[in-house]
Amino acid sequence: MADYAVLIPFVTTEEGKALLLEVRSQLVKQPGEICFPGGRVEAGETPAETAVRETCEELGLNPADIEVFSEPEIETEMMADGRRVFSVKASISGDLTTKLKLSADEVADVFLLPVSWLEGHAPEYYVLGQAADDELPEILRGYLANYGEFRRRGETYYWEYEGRGIWGLTARIINRILGNK
Secondary structure, three states, X not given: OOEEEEEEEEEEXXXXXXXXEEEEOOOOOOOOOEEOOEEEOOOOOOHHHHHHHHHHHHHOOOHHHEEEOOHHXXXXXXXXXXXXXXXXXXXXXXXXXXXXXXXXXXXXXXXXXXXXXXXXXXXEEEEOOOOOHHHOOHHHHHHHHHHHHHOOOOEEEEEEEOOEEEEXXXXXXXXXXXXXX
């Protein structure tokens, strides 16, 4: 089973710290969903190297723009299918409006999610096998339509920010970053 790594990119804005998130392109698995940049760990790479490489490929950044926090900050999420996903915290410096060059094959858009907004808005929580469709937010129902038989498995945290639904692994990582259970 392959390992994966995602970068948790913090950006400093005039309003404080924010997370840089991607909207997946229509050309990839889970189109339109919100995620952190990342991908499969290649042979000989550390999770931090993978997270930086993938971020540079997806967002067109230079590795010098990314400062990875110390290695002990790397945490692991276990997926239901047994895959390990390493979360690598980092900061991205400079003016993103001039630096970002999105890979159209993988990324439709990016946005900043203010940490202060997250701290003021607790996530919703759903046990997918128990919640009726009409109890789930419309955006989440749309995402789940892409999951076939796995649609009703597991549980998820969920936020809606400016018309974007954040759920699944991404929401789980954000919830952990905020220090929630």
